[in-house]
Amino acid sequence: MTAEAPGAVTTPAPSTPGPRHTTATDLGWLIRDAWTVTKRNLIGYTRIPEAMFFSSVQPIMFVLLFRYVFAGAIHTPGFNYVDFLMPGIFVQSVAFGAVGTSIGLAEDLQKGIIERFRALPMARSAVLAGRTTADLVRNVFVMLLMLGVGFLVGYRVHTGIAQFLGGALLVLAFAYCLSWGFAVIGMAAPNSETAQVMSFPVLFPFTFASSAFVPVQTMPGWLQGFAVNQPVSKVVNAARDLMSGHVPGVSSATATWEAVVWTAGMLAVFAPLAVWKYRSRI
Amino acid sequence: MTDAVEAEHLVKSFKGSVRALDGLSFAVRAGSVFGLLGPNGAGKTTAVRILTTILTPDGGTARVLGHDVITEARTVRGLIGLAGQYAAVDENLTGRENLDMVGSLNHLPRPAYRQRTRELLVQFQLDDAGDRPLKTYSGGMRRRLDVAAALVARPAMLFLDEPTTGLDPASRSALWIAVEELVSQGTTVLLTTQYMEEADRLAHEIAVVDHGTVIALGTPARLKAQMGATVLDIGLAGAADAAHTTELLRSTGRSGAARVGDSVELGVDDGPRAAIEILRLLDQAGIEPHRFTLREPTLDDVFLSLTGNPTADDGLAGADPDRGSFDRQRSGDRGSAPGSGRGARRSRRQARRGAGHG
Numbered sequence: 001m002t003a004e005a006p007g008a009v010t011t012p013a014p015s016t017p018g019p020r021h022t023t024a025t026d027l028g029w030l031i032r033d034a035w036t037v038t039k040r041n042l043i044g045y046t047r048i049p050e051a052m053f054f055s056s057v058q059p060i061m062f063v064l065l066f067r068y069v070f071a072g073a074i075h076t077p078g079f080n081y082v083d084f085l086m087p088g089i090f091v092q093s094v095a096f097g098a099v100g101t102s103i104g105l106a107e108d109l110q111k112g113i114i115e116r117f118r119a120l121p122m123a124r125s126a127v128l129a130g131r132t133t134a135d136l137v138r139n140v141f142v143m144l145l146m147l148g149v150g151f152l153v154g155y156r157v158h159t160g161i162a163q164f165l166g167g168a169l170l171v172l173a174f175a176y177c178l179s180w181g182f183a184v185i186g187m188a189a190p191n192s193e194t195a196q197v198m199s200f201p202v203l204f205p206f207t208f209a210s211s212a213f214v215p216v217q218t219m220p221g222w223l224q225g226f227a228v229n230q231p232v233s234k235v236v237n238a239a240r241d242l243m244s245g246h247v248p249g250v251s252s253a254t255a256t257w258e259a260v261v262w263t264a265g266m267l268a269v270f271a272p273l274a275v276w277k278y279r280s281r282i
Numbered sequence: 283m284t285d286a287v288e289a290e291h292l293v294k295s296f297k298g299s300v301r302a303l304d305g306l307s308f309a310v311r312a313g314s315v316f317g318l319l320g321p322n323g324a325g326k327t328t329a330v331r332i333l334t335t336i337l338t339p340d341g342g343t344a345r346v347l348g349h350d351v352i353t354e355a356r357t358v359r360g361l362i363g364l365a366g367q368y369a370a371v372d373e374n375l376t377g378r379e380n381l382d383m384v385g386s387l388n389h390l391p392r393p394a395y396r397q398r399t400r401e402l403l404v405q406f407q408l409d410d411a412g413d414r415p416l417k418t419y420s421g422g423m424r425r426r427l428d429v430a431a432a433l434v435a436r437p438a439m440l441f442l443d444e445p446t447t448g449l450d451p452a453s454r455s456a457l458w459i460a461v462e463e464l465v466s467q468g469t470t471v472l473l474t475t476q477y478m479e480e481a482d483r484l485a486h487e488i489a490v491v492d493h494g495t496v497i498a499l500g501t502p503a504r505l506k507a508q509m510g511a512t513v514l515d516i517g518l519a520g521a522a523d524a525a526h527t528t529e530l531l532r533s534t535g536r537s538g539a540a541r542v543g544d545s546v547e548l549g550v551d552d553g554p555r556a557a558i559e560i561l562r563l564l565d566q567a568g569i570e571p572h573r574f575t576l577r578e579p580t581l582d583d584v585f586l587s588l589t590g591n592p593t594a595d596d597g598l599a600g601a602d603p604d605r606g607s608f609d610r611q612r613s614g615d616r617g618s619a620p621g622s623g624r625g626a627r628r629s630r631r632q633a634r635r636g637a638g639h640g
Contacts, residue, residue, distance in 0.1 A: 029389065036386045044374035047415055112370035116431070119334040121360040122387040 030123040037117075037130020041104065042137060055100075059093040059142065060149050066213055067153045074214050078248055083158065086150040087167065087239040088212030091232060093146050094139045094175035095207055099199040101135045101179040105186030106195035114278075125275050132179040139175045143168060158245040167242030170256070174235045174263045180270035187277035206232045211240075231262040286312040286347055286439050286470040287333060293341035294328050294494075302328040303339070304494035310472055310487075315465055317485030318474040319585065325494040326474035327367060330443045333472070334364045347439055360388075363432035367444045370428060371416060377403060377427050378412040381434055388435040395434065402430040406460065422453030429457065433464070440464065442473045446480060458483055478581035488581075490588050498588050506579045510538070510549030513583050514556060516564075517545050517573030530567055531560065540586065549579060549587070 045052060066074075066085050076084040105128070108114045117127050157164050182199055189195035209223055210216075210232040216224050227233055238259035241252045287310035294303040302325045310316040318326045331337040333344055335355040344351045346358045371380045378399055385395025403412040406426040416424060425445065432440060442461070446454040461484055465471055475481050481488050482502045490498040490505070498505060518524045524541045531539035531548060536556075539548045550556040553576045564571060 032389075033387055036383060040372060040375060040379070040383050043379060044372065047374040111373070112366055113372060115331075115336060115366055116364065116370035116384070117387070118336045119359055119362065119364040120384070120387045121356055121389060126387075 026123065030126055030129070033122040033126035034129035034133060036122075037126055038133040038137070041131055041134030045134070045138060055097070056142065056145055059089065059096065059146055062092065063089055063146065063149050063153060070213070076215055079244065080154070082150070082154045083156065083244040084240065085213065086146070086155040087171075087243045088210075088236050089150070090143060090146055090168075090171045090243075091174065091236050091239060092207045092212050093142050094171055095178055095203060095232065097139045097142050098135060098175055098178040098182050099196065099203060100138065100182075101131055102182035102186035102189065102195040102199050103192045104131055104135070105183055106189045107192040109187070110191050124279065128180070128183050128271075128274050128278055132176060132183060135179045136172065136176045139172060143172060157243060159242060163242045166256075167239045170235065170242065170259055170263070171239050174231075174259070174266075177263050177267040177270065180267060180274050183274040184270055184277055187274060206230055210236060212236045231259075231266065234262045235259045284312045284348070285309040286314075287316070287344070287472060289329065289333065289342070289344045291342035292329065292332060292339045292344060294325075294332065294337065294339050302494055303332075303342075305342070306491065306495055307342075308489045308496055308499065310470060312470050313465070313468055314486040315461070315471040315473060315484050317481040317488040318472065318491055319476070319478070319481045319485075319488050319581070320474075320491035321476065324491045326491055327443055328494075329491070330364070330441050330472070330474060334362055334441055335359055360435075361437060362439045362441060363435065363437035364441045365425075365429045365432040365443065365445055367447065371424060371431060373416050376413050376415055377408050377419070377423075380416070380427060381431055384431045384434045390435060398434055398436075402433060406430045407456075422449055422456075425449055425453065426457065426460075429460065438469065440469050440471045442471060444474055444476065447476065454480075478585060482581050490585065492588070498584070502581060505584045506581060508584060508587075510579065511551045512549075512553040512576045513579045514548045514550050514553070514560070515545060515573065515575045515577060516548075516560075516571045518569065518571055520544055523569055526567070527564065527569055527571075530563060530569075534559075534563065536560075538587075542586070545573075547583065547586075549583065550576075 063085075066089070067082055071081045071085075074081055105114075108127075108131075114127060118124075159167075185198050185202070186195050189198055205226075209219070209227045210230065211227065212232060216227040216233065219227055234255075237247055237250070238255040241247045241255045246252060247255065287308075289309070290307050292303045292306040293301070295301045304325075306325060306329055308316070308318075318329060320326050328337065332339050333346055333351060335351050335358050338352055347361050349357045349361070351358050372383070375383065381399040381402055382395060385398055386392070388395070390398065399412075400409075403409040406429070408423060408427060408430070411419060411423060416427070419427070429442070429445060432442075445461075446457055449457065458480070461471060461473070471484075473480070473484060485502060487501055488499070488505060489496045498508070500508075516527060518527060521541075521544055524544050524546050527546045528539045528541045531546070536548055536550075538550075539546055548556075548560075557574070557576060561574065
C-alpha cells in the first residue's frame with residue numbers, strides 16, 4: 001500500500017524527540033516513576049475514605065472476636081492469650097491488606113490506566129513497584145491502628161523496644177513481599193471482583209492454619225505438618241518472639257532467621273513473576 | 283517526504299484463533315490525519331496497540347517516526363501520545379493531578395509539566411474543573427482530559443482510538459476542532475473511527491479496514507467517487523418490494539444495486555439517464571416508490587459497498603439476512619475497486635462471516 005493519494009499535506013515530520021528522558025540512569029527513573037505511581041495510589045486511597053474506614057473495621061472485629069469470644073477456649077502456655085494473639089493479628093491484618101494489591105492492579109487493568117502507562121516512556125516495573133509501595137504505606141497505618149486497638153484490649157510488650165520495632169519491621173516486610181504475590185494474582189485476574197475472590201482462597205489456609213491464633217500443637221497431626229512449615233507461621237512465631245516474649249521450643253535467632261529467609265524468598269519468586277506477567281499481559 | 287507511520291503486513295492473532303490483523307499495511311504521511319475506518323472487530327484497535335508498543339505483532343513490521351515499534355519501543359513511547367477507546371484517566375485523581383502524573387511519567391521536569399498541565403486545562407476548557415476529582419466529570423470532560431493527557435509531552439505523532447465514541451454531538455465537534463488545531467501546528471494524527479462523518483471531516487486519507495486487512499485506501503473524495511458520480515436512493519413500500527426492485531435492477535445490468543431495509547441504493551455515473559430508465563422499469567413492474575432521490579455519495583455508501591456492513595450509526599440494515607450475498611455479488615462486479623485480489627479475499631471473509639458473526 002502506498003500513500004500516493006492527492007489532497008496533500010506535505011509538512012515534514014517534526015521528529016525531534018523533545019526534552020525527554022536519557023538524562024538519568026534507568027534505576028533513577030525507576031525510583032522516580034515508582035514514586036509518582038505510589039503517590040497516585042495513595043491519593044486514591046485518601047479520596048475513598050469509606051473504603052479506608054471499612055477496611056479497618058474488619059481487623060478490629062478480628063481482635064475483639066478472638067480476644068473476647070474465643071480466648072477462654074484457647075490455652076497458650078507461657079503467654080496471656082492477648083499477648084499471644086496480637087502478633088498473629090498484626091500478620092493477619094497486613095496479609096489481608098495485601099489483597100488490596102491484587103484488587104487495585106486488576107482495577108487498573110480493567111479501566112485502561114495500565115494501557116496508558118504502557119504507552120509512556122516510563123520504567124515498566126514502576127507500575128507494580130508503585131502499587132506495592134502504596135500498599136506498604138497503607139499497611140503501616142493498619143499496623144499502627146492494630147497496635148492501638150491491641151493496647152486498648154490489654155496487649156503489652158514484654159520485650160525491649162528494639163526487639164519490638166524489629167518485629168514490626170519484619171511484619172511489614174512480610175506484607176510488602178506478599179503484595180508482590182498478590183500482584184501476580186491481580187495481573188492474572190480478568191477483573192477486580194475476580195481478583196478478590198481469587199485472593200481469599202489462597203490467603204485463608206495460610207492465615208488460619210497457622211500459629212497466628214492458636215498453638216499449632218492443638219491441630220491434628222496431618223495439619224500440623226503444614227501449619228508449622230508455612231511462611232505465615234514462621235513470620236508469626238518470629239514476630240511473637242520479638243514483640244511479646246520468648247516462644248519456648250525454638251531459639252529466637254532461628255525463628256527470626258527462618259522468617260527473614262521466607263520473606264526474602266517470596267520477594268525473589270513473586271517480584272520477577274509479577275513483572276513478567278505485567279510485560280506479557282495483553 | 284517522510285512517512286510518520288509505516289505498517290507492513292502486520293499480523294496478530296489472539297488466543298482462541300481470532301485473527302485480528304491479517305497482513306495490514308498502510309503508511310501515514312507526516313503532518314497529515316490518517317483515518318482507520320472499520321466496523322467493530324475490524325482490527326483498528328489492535329493496529330493502534332501495536333503501533334503504540336502496547337502489543338507485539340506476530341508478523342510484519344511497523345515504524346513510527348522512523349523507529350521500529352519492537353526493537354526501539356522505548357524511543358517510540360517517548361515520541362507518541364495515545365488517547366484510547368476508554369478514557370484511561372484515574373477516577374480518584376483530579377484533572378490536574380492526572381495530567382501532572384502523565385507529565386512526570388513522561389520524564390518532563392516538574393516545573394515544565396506543571397506549566398503544561400495549566401496550558402492543557404485551559405485549552406480543553408477544563409480549568410474550572412481542574413481541581414475536582416474525575417468522579418464529578420461528565421463523559422465528554424473525561425474524554426477531553428484523556429486527549430489532553432495524550433498531548434502532555436507535545437508528541438509529534440498522536441494516536442486517537444475512537445476518540446468520540448459515545449460522545450454527544452457538541453463534545454464531538456469540540457474534539458474535532460482540537461484535533462484540527464493540533465494538525466495545523468504540525469502534529470501527525472492517526473485516528474480510528476466507526477463514524478463516516480468523523481473520517482470525512484478530519485482525515486486527509488482513509489484506509490477502510492475489515493477483518494484485519496485494508497480493503498480500500500484513498501482520500502475521502504476518491505473513495506466516494508468510487509461509488510459512481512451519484513447515488514440513486516429508492517424508498518419502497520416494504521422489504522419485499524425492495525428485494526424485487528434489487529433483482530429487477532440487477533437483471534438489467536445494474537449489478538451494483540443493494541437493498542438496505544426498505545430501500546435500494548445504487549451508484550450510477552449517468553444519473554438522470556439512469557433515473558428515467560429505472561422509473562420506467564419500475565412502472566412496468568407495477569412498483570411504486572415513495573422516494574426517489576439522486577444524491578452525492580457519502581462515505582457511508584462506500585463503507586457499505588466495501589464491507590457489506592452498515593456503519594455504527596446505521597441501525598437499519600443489521601436485520602437484513604440477505605445483505606451478505608447481495609454484497610458479495612456486487613463487489614465482484616465493481617471494477618474500480620482497489621487491490622487486484624480483492625474478490626478472492628472478500629469470499630474468504632464472507633465465508634468466515636457466515637461461520638461466525640451475523
